[in-house]
Amino acid sequence: MRIGIVGKRGAAFIPGLRSCGGVTIAAVCERDPVAGARIGQRFGIDGPCLTEFESFLGLGLDAVVVGTPMQDHATQAISALDRGVHVLSEVTAATSIEECRALVAAARRSSATYMMSENxxxxxxxxxxxxxxxxxxxxxxxxxxxxxxxxxxxxxxxxxxxxxxxxxxxxxxxxxxxxxxxxxxxxxxxxxxxxxxxxxxxxxxxxxxxxxxxxxxxxxxxxxxxxxxxxxxxxxxxxxxxxxxxxxxxxxxxxxxxxxxxxxxxxxxxxxxxxxxxxxxxxxxxxxxPEEWRRFGGEAISSGHGGADYFAARAFVRAARGEIANPIxxxxxxxxxxxxxxxxxxxxxxxxxxxxxxxxxx
Structure with missing residues (x-):
């Protein structure tokens, strides 16, 4: 599974994503190129770091993690879903009820998985x-x-x-x-x-x-x-x-x-x-x-945020693969x-x- 990271906040999910096996962090998208390059260096990402989201979606990714400011979550998720790309979105899902309706419609018509990461x-x-x-x-x-x-x-x-x-x-x-x-x-x-x-x-x-x-x-x-x-x-x-x-x-x-x-x-x-x-x-x-916490708790806590991002990321990958029901x-x-x-x-x-x-x- 080739996953791209959108926004600085999305980088927090990388340890959990990689823990699933068969996952490659293929690219980073960040408006600030210096911050994007810093993410790539910190996590050893070999793929490109882009500043434009639509160009980023053109890289043939299987999934994206949307960790941008909250006003961008819905529009970026909709664009990805319309391309058949799985989405793990930071909170909140949207900033208006109108955006919520558009996001729900996109998720319904897409073959891809949408999950909100309420960590x-x-x-x-x-x-x-x-x-x-x-x-x-x-x-x-x-x-x-x-x-x-x-x-x-x-x-x-x-x-x-x-x-x-x-x-x-x-x-x-x-x-x-x-x-x-x-x-x-x-x-x-x-x-x-x-x-x-x-x-x-x-x-x-x-x-x-x-x-x-x-x-x-x-x-x-x-x-x-x-x-x-x-x-x-x-x-x-x-x-x-x-x-x-x-x-x-x-x-x-x-x-x-x-x-x-x-x-x-x-x-x-x-x-x-x-x-x-x-x-x-x-x-x-x-x-x-839960068994997940028993098995991976130590590694999860060392990755930051009390381990919550780690397990949200794992749940996303497993849900996208059809291994578990989508929790959110x-x-x-x-x-x-x-x-x-x-x-x-x-x-x-x-x-x-x-x-x-x-x-x-x-």
Whole structure:
């Protein structure tokens, strides 16, 4: 499988891609030729480094990893899919509902595989919690809270003061503009989709240059009548916590750490020794950790990002080859992306509930 890397962020997936065997990183596409050459040197890529995406697609690639700024994801994915090229796309899948419709149509008419790389779903903790949920250890999962708290001021402007794409697409408008890192794991653990959202903001206080609220909160009612709560905070001055999760079920609960030095905790009605004490999630790893993490966990963690990119890349290659079901196919990518896009209408309407489209009906 000849795979091309598009954008600097796409390079993070190379170790996982190569771990599958039979994979060649054939080319790099990066608007900044110096950055592109740096990727080629770092990973020993013999193929060309191009700056134009359409020329890059003309190289006869089997697959591409789209790791460009988020406003380019949908258009680049559509171009690749229309050529029959498999796509692993960074998040979010698209930046508007109209783009989502076009992307879904492209995926439907293409023979190629589309997968969105919501890497938070592939972290060790998320995979272990998912396995516990699938085995019914939490009972019915009724509520998940997720928060992405990340002071992004240092990446919103270049050294010369020029706004970056993050300024326009992440804090340049209101709503949950970057929510899949929270929504993705929540819906995976619930095995559900969001049907309705209501979104409110705290107002602009920290940085008047941006229209996004300091804190944005979204409540989502799922198709099965359960609840998710999502917080997005890319403005407030504080240490970051980009994976703040809590899960509640009818027979158990999970808490992710809120600061460094803490560990993930669970309480399981049928297993925990005391009703009033949490246990380390790690106590259940020997029994519930997925085989992929057992086999490749050490190598994955050494590749960076906690190993999540590594396993997302492996899942993509295996799905494209037909070895496994696609874990985040086009409809699941929409399940993760559309609640945030729909929240923009809700917050504009003062928090009014707004129905989230279901791409399966498009």
């Amino acid at each position: 938070y779903c592939f972290s060790r903790t998320a995979q272990l919690v998912e396995r516990l949920a699938r085995r019914g250890m939490f009972g019915e999962v009724t509520f998940v809270e997720g928060a992405y708290i990340h002071d992004c001021h240092l990446v919103q402007y270049g050294e010369d003061g020029t706004p970056t794409w993050r300024t326009v697409w992440q804090v340049g408008h209101r709503g949950i503009t970057y929510g899949t890192h929270s929504v993705g794991p929540a819906l995976t653990w619930m095995d559900d989709r969001v049907a309705t959202v209501s979104c409110l903001g705290s107002g602009v206080h920290s940085d008047p240059r941006h229209v996004q609220d300091d804190v944005t909160a979204m409540l989502g009612q799922t198709a099965r009548g359960r609840l998710i709560e999502i917080r997005l905070d890319m403005q407030s001055a504080r240490p970051h916590n980009m994976a703040d999760f809590a899960l509640q079920g009818t027979r158990g609960a999970f808490l992710n750490p809120r600061r460094s030095g803490e560990e993930p905790l669970v309480w399981l009605m049928d297993r925990s020794p005391r009703r009033d004490e949490w246990e380390p999630l790690e106590a259940y790893a020997a029994e519930f950790l 196919d086009i409809d699941r990518a929409m399940d993760f992306t559309l609640p945030g896009l729909t929240s923009e209408e809700s917050i504009f309407r003062g928090g009014a509930p707004v129905a989230v489209p279901d791409s399966r009906r498009w």
